[in-house]
Amino acid sequence: MAEDDERVECPDCENGHTPSGWALGKIVQLLMIAGEDSSRGKGPHPWLLAVGIESLSPDMAELSSALAGRPASRSRGHDALDRWEATKKIVEASGLPPTWGLCKTCGGRGDIKP
Numbered sequence: 001m002a003e004d005d006e007r008v009e010c011p012d013c014e015n016g017h018t019p020s021g022w023a024l025g026k027i028v029q030l031l032m033i034a035g036e037d038s039s040r041g042k043g044p045h046p047w048l049l050a051v052g053i054e055s056l057s058p059d060m061a062e063l064s065s066a067l068a069g070r071p072a073s074r075s076r077g078h079d080a081l082d083r084w085e086a087t088k089k090i091v092e093a094s095g096l097p098p099t100w101g102l103c104k105t106c107g108g109r110g111d112i113k114p
Contacts, residue, residue, distance in 0.1 A: 035064020
């Protein structure tokens with residue numbers, strides 16, 4: 001990497017997101033897990049049980065697939081791209097700007113040029 005291309009960790013965040021942006025990502029992750037479990041006819045994942053979700057119906061898979069823009073993979077479930085797409089759609093539906101939840105210092109990259 002050229003010297004002028006070197007980047008350092010952002011001093012204002014750990015992952016490119018504000019605390020609320022990071023929290024929304026985790027909530028979306030739970031939605032994607034619920035959709036995966038629903039499509040596979042499995043009981044809820046322990047994380048879902050921990051928040052009081054004890055049963056799921058097939059329409060949860062419809063929701064997670066619509067948010068992700070595609071159904072969960074049979075072997076891997078929903079991946080990081082699916083979570084990213086779902087998060088973007090939720091922020092867009094809220095009427096907030098697409099940069100909501102991203103660190104203002106690094107613009108969501110997690111690193112900056114020194």
